[in-house]
Amino acid sequence: MLHKSGPSGEAALEGEGGKGEEGLSSTSDNLQGYRNGTASGNVRHGSGRRDGTCSLRSRSNGHPILEVGLWTRRVDSVEANSLTGAQRWEGVGMSGGEVSGSGVALSVEGKIQNADAVSTSKIANSALLFVAKVIVILAAKTFATSAWPYFRVLSLANLKVRPLAVLVPSPVKVAAKPFAMFSTPMLVLSLAAPVVRRSFPDLWRTLRYWRRLLPIYAGYMRTKYEARNKSPERREELWAERHEWGGEKVYRLVLEMSGFYVKSAQVLASKGDFMPHAWTMRLSKLFDDAPPRPFAEVAQSIEHQLQVSAEGEALLASGPVKELFKAVFREVEETALASASIAQVHRAILKDGTPVVVKVQHLGMDIVMHSDLRNIGWVAKFLRKQLPFDLTPVVKEIQTTIPLEFDFLREVSFMNTIGSNLKRNGVVDIVCPRPWKELCAPQLIVMERLDGVPFTQIINPQSGPHIRAKVPMAVKAFARLVEAYGPMIFIDGVFHADPHPGNLLLLEDGRMGLLDFGQSKVLDEQTRKQLAQVVVALAGGDVDSIVEAVTDAGMIFKDVDGGMPDKDAVVKMAYIMFDTRFIAEALVSPMCDDHMVRKTPLASFNQALWLVVRALVIMRGLANMLQVDLSAVNLWQPYAKAVLEGKANPIPVNL
Structure with missing residues (x-):
């Protein structure tokens, strides 16, 4: 009872x-x-x-x-x-x-x-405890990579599985007891990994990216903390060691992830004026040496794209064709000439013996790029407190322009337009390859082959004496390229926005070969006039005119307290953003506490001008590598004045 x-x-x-x-x-x-x-x-x-x-x-x-x-x-x-x-x-x-x-x-x-x-209540507590254990496991895998294999083995050794229990030696069982609480979540994560990788590739790629990025960030924050009270000599040693470590880590991250991160690494590699030397040396390999796709995959993609090209459709309409690949090309070299983020390039010979270059888009890269662009948006928010300026407008422009690169027919249109505009303006020292439009498709470009020395080899200090002897010729070609951007931007209103060394060739006759028109942009009349006012003011050197022009162009600076900035600081920032001349302040990394932009933060950025600023940033970095002091403002001033006087008459671009 x-x-x-x-x-x-x-x-x-x-x-x-x-x-x-x-x-x-x-x-x-x-x-x-x-x-x-x-x-x-x-x-x-x-x-x-x-x-x-x-x-x-x-x-x-x-x-x-x-x-x-x-x-x-x-x-x-x-x-x-x-x-x-x-x-x-x-x-x-x-x-x-x-x-x-x-x-x-x-x-x-x-x-x-x-x-x-x-x-x-018990279920909720158990779920929270399980999640906590998963977080500990992921943190160990992210930040303790050397100890991770042992952690995993010792955790799984506690599983009550008969075959496993027999195989595990007694000393291991004793050592594994402290890790018993992680056995079940470790098993779940181990089994879930292949499922997530296959079923949710976007999520899997995002997790991989952040798992590799966070230790790099943590490493630099640690060195920043350790170097605070050290002597200048010791601080320099600490940062040199960290840059060697960080350069290798970032290089490995980019190699493994590929996609948009290759493009980001290419920009960083071209910034030898303020990026650590260890970084530029590692990342410069990515200009044209990203891991290529297997040729079998490339051949399959070429065959598929030829079917929707004008000539391919004509051949199929004329009768049965077993392989368009062999009907169009006499030969396609299996070894890639270059491989980049979106596509890779192969030498080929047409049936009539014409040497060409075939640019083939990587299969599935458009899906990967969307994931990368979303991640870069999260990175911008993550770094908001670390950087003295908001990356959001820049990221928005990147998220708008990068997806356009996947339309190769759009790139063909830019290639034709920019090439014909340069000839129309009398610029004969810059050569754009001619595309075979009838063989081009949304993911395939067949173009004229330009033979020359890539600028990636010319700027490499480890290149042989034969290549280094071409530096004076390369300097002249580079100066002509910077000047050619004047009519491209102001007269034509359409320009090549990605002049990094991997897209530049020094031809045998001293001319410059300009490649890869995926990142090209059309500027509207208002934007060109705003930029022209900035260039004319910078060329004149008047402080008040420069501040007014920069403000009218949508670049709003503040002091550290949010008030009116120092005018001289605004002028220096304007030269850093809109000129290629040597400026000592431009050699300092924005992550450094002494950088100008930390003392004069950029409160507002004109998104439409981002690709112009990006092109100038790349060209200043290349000028630094070539050890030449060149002012784009002085070269562009006549073209900027033509815009303000209403003399520019750009030809509409048919995209």
């Missing part, structure tokens, strides 16, 4: 009892020896009665728990409603009792709790 005394009356359990799983054949005053037992009968509570089954279990502290299952409540022998769920009577003490095969009789003091609420 179970009794409970309280203000609501007396409850009693009556009826037959049965043995539990471990048996209830003994008697004990405190019931500590009992585990489970069940009894059927009824509970009387005042004038009411509940019928059903109940069970008796013991907690780890020895206190029994009486669990009442599904009951029917009766009041004055009249059946009312059924109670769903269960109630739990937890004993906190007892005055003695007896459990046997014939019945249950004990008295307890305790409380009744809703079993559903208890179960929900």
Whole structure:
């Protein structure tokens, strides 16, 4: 009999009892020896009665728990409603009792709790604990890469799997005991990884990116903290070591991730004026040496794209063609001439013997790029407190322009337009390859082959003497390229926005070959006039005119307190952004506390001018590598004045 005394009356359990799983054949005053037992009968509570089954279990502290299952409540022998769920009577003490095969009789003091609420609370706590363990595992994998294999093995060694238990030596089992709590979540993560990789490639790529980025960030924050109170010599040593480590880490990250990160690395590699030398040396390999795709995949892509090209459709219409690939090309070299973020390039020979270059888009890269662009947006928010300017407008422009690069027919149009515009303006020193439009498709470009020395080799200090002897010729070609951007931007309103060394060739006759028109932009009249005012003001050197022109162009600077900035600081920032001349302040990284932009933050940025600024940033970096001081402002001034005087007459671009 179970009794409970309280203000609501007396409850009693009556009826037959049965043995539990471990048996209830003994008697004990405190019931500590009992585990489970069940009894059927009824509970009387005042004038009411509940019928059903109940069970008796013991907690780890020895206190029994009486669990009442599904009951029917009766009041004055009249059946009312059924109670769903269960109630739990937890004993906190007892005055003695007896459990046997014939019945249950004990008295307890305790409380009744809703079993559903208890179960929900336990599930929530268990879920939170599991999530916490997963976070610890992911943190170990991210920040303790050297110890990660041991952590994983020792965690999995605790699994109660018979074959595994036999194979694991006893010393390992002893060493693995502290990691027992991580065995189940480690198993779940290990099994989930291939599922996520196959079913959610976008999520998988994002996780991989942040897992590699965060340790690099943490490493630099650690060195920044360690170098605070050190001598200048020791600080320099610490940062040199960190840059060597960081350059290799970033290079490996870019190699593994590919996609948009290759483009970002190319910009960083061209910034030898303020990027660490260890970084530029590592990342410069990515200008034209990204990992290529297998040729079998390339050939398949070429075949598919030829089917939707003008000549391919004509060949298919004229009769059955087994392979367009062989019908169009006499030969395509299997070794890639160059490989970049979106596509790779192969030498080829047409059926008529014409040497050409084939640019083929990587399969599935458009999906990858969308993931990368979203990640770069998160990075901009992540670095907002670390950088003295907001990257959001820049990221928005990148997110707008990068997807356009996947339309190769658009790139062909820019290639034709910019090439014809340069000839129309009398610029004969810059050569754009001529595309075979009838063989081009949305993911395939067949173009004229330009033979020359890539600027990536010319600026490489480890190149041989034959290549280094071409530096003076390369300097002249580069100066002509910078000047050619004047009519491109101001007269034509359409320009090549990606002049990094991997896209530049020094031809045998000293001319410059300009490649890869995927990142090209059309500037509207208002933007060109705003930029022209900035260039004319910078060429004149008047402080007030420069500040006014920069402000009118949408570049709003503030001081560190959000007030009016120092005019001289604004002028220096304007030269850094809109000129290629040597400026000592431009050699300092924006991450450094001494950079101009930290003292004069950029509060607002004109998104439409980002690709112009980017092209200038790349060209200043290349000028630094070639050790030449060149002013784009002075070269562009006549073309900027033509825009302001209404003499520019750009030809509409048909995209």
